[in-house]
Amino acid sequence: MVTQAAFCVLFLLLTIGTGLGQVPQLYLYGGLSLNGTGFSPVSGTAGAGLDLETNHMLAVAETWTNSAHKQDSGTGYEIGTQAQLFSRTARNWYFGAGARWSEVTTSIYSKQGWHPTFGGGKDFMRESFSARAQLMYVLPGTDHLNALQGPELSLRLPSPASPAHLFYREAIGIYEFNQASVPGDSGIHTRSFTSSVQFTVLYRY
Numbered sequence: 001m002v003t004q005a006a007f008c009v010l011f012l013l014l015t016i017g018t019g020l021g022q023v024p025q026l027y028l029y030g031g032l033s034l035n036g037t038g039f040s041p042v043s044g045t046a047g048a049g050l051d052l053e054t055n056h057m058l059a060v061a062e063t064w065t066n067s068a069h070k071q072d073s074g075t076g077y078e079i080g081t082q083a084q085l086f087s088r089t090a091r092n093w094y095f096g097a098g099a100r101w102s103e104v105t106t107s108i109y110s111k112q113g114w115h116p117t118f119g120g121g122k123d124f125m126r127e128s129f130s131a132r133a134q135l136m137y138v139l140p141g142t143d144h145l146n147a148l149q150g151p152e153l154s155l156r157l158p159s160p161a162s163p164a165h166l167f168y169r170e171a172i173g174i175y176e177f178n179q180a181s182v183p184g185d186s187g188i189h190t191r192s193f194t195s196s197v198q199f200t201v202l203y204r205y
Contacts, residue, residue, distance in 0.1 A: 024050035024059075029169070031200030035068045036175075037192065043068035045198060053161055058094060059085045069106075076106035084117065084136075092161070095120035100138070113143035119152075123159045130159035138175070150175035160204070167202040 030046040047064030063081040070076040084098030096118070103112035121134030134154045140147040154171040158164045173196045 022052055022054055024052040024061075025204050027051055027167075027202050027204040029200045029202040031169075031198065033066055033068060033199075034197040036194030036196050038071055038194070039068040040071065045200065051160055051204060054088075056088050057086060058088065058160075059083070060098075070104065073106040073108050075108075076104060078102055078104050082117070086120065092123040092125060093120065094122070099141075111145070113141055115139055115141040115143065115148075123161045125159060125161065130157075130162045130164075132156040132159040132161065138173075146177040148175050148177040156202075165204050167204065169198075169200045169202055171198045171200075172196070 026048065027050075028046075028048050030044070033043045033045045035041060035043060043066055045064060045066045047062055049060060049062030052059040061081075061083040064079070066078040066080075068076070068078060080100060080102030082098060082100035084096060086094040086096030088094045098117045100115045100117055101112070102115075103110060116139045117136050118139075119134065119136035121132055124131045124133070132155070134156075136152045136154075138149055138152060140149045150173060152171060152173040154169060156167055156169045158167065160167065174193070175195070176191050176193050178191060
């Protein structure tokens with residue numbers, strides 16, 4: 001499933017780039033994640049993606065894996081893929097939407113789902129400094145059991161709009177979700193909150 005989803009989003013980005021006469025740039029990344037409720041506190045993460053930057057739009061397609069174990073089984077990992085398309089406006093602002101698919105697999109169960117996303121950001125461009133700040137909101141999508149949703153804030157130094165190859169990215173997510181069901185309680189009326197922080201270094205070719 002992840003191979004099919006990753007292929008679809010990467011093909012979409014390549015198609016958009018070809019139509020605009022642009023070649024998306026490949027990037028690889030790796031780092032650490034500080035995980036919230038239900039997962040091991042610290043895990044490793046790695047991924048790859050394609051980045052397309054033009055004067056009027058930007059697009060990103062990415063696939064990743066995270067080694068976080070679920071605390072209920074002491075095993076597991078996450079894989080996922082996402083694609084986002086944005087339109088640039090005046091003064092380096094951009095707005096758009098996308099979709100994300102992810103799957104958590106453990107030794108005793110697995111669960112997966114699609115989540116629509118929407119939001120925007122801004123590039124801060126100076127002669128000797130640049131950065132990109134972005135805020136996205138993750139919707140529940142097909143995640144009917146936990147109905148996870150919430151905002152994700154990310155900061156990238158320097159901005160991907162610059163010609164740089166090496167980047168630092170920090171992402172913070174704050175989510176609400178339904179508690180997992182237990183005998184006598186479906187969990188759908190018990191909302192909880194969790195958060196995660198990710199620190200990664202990216203190299204763009």
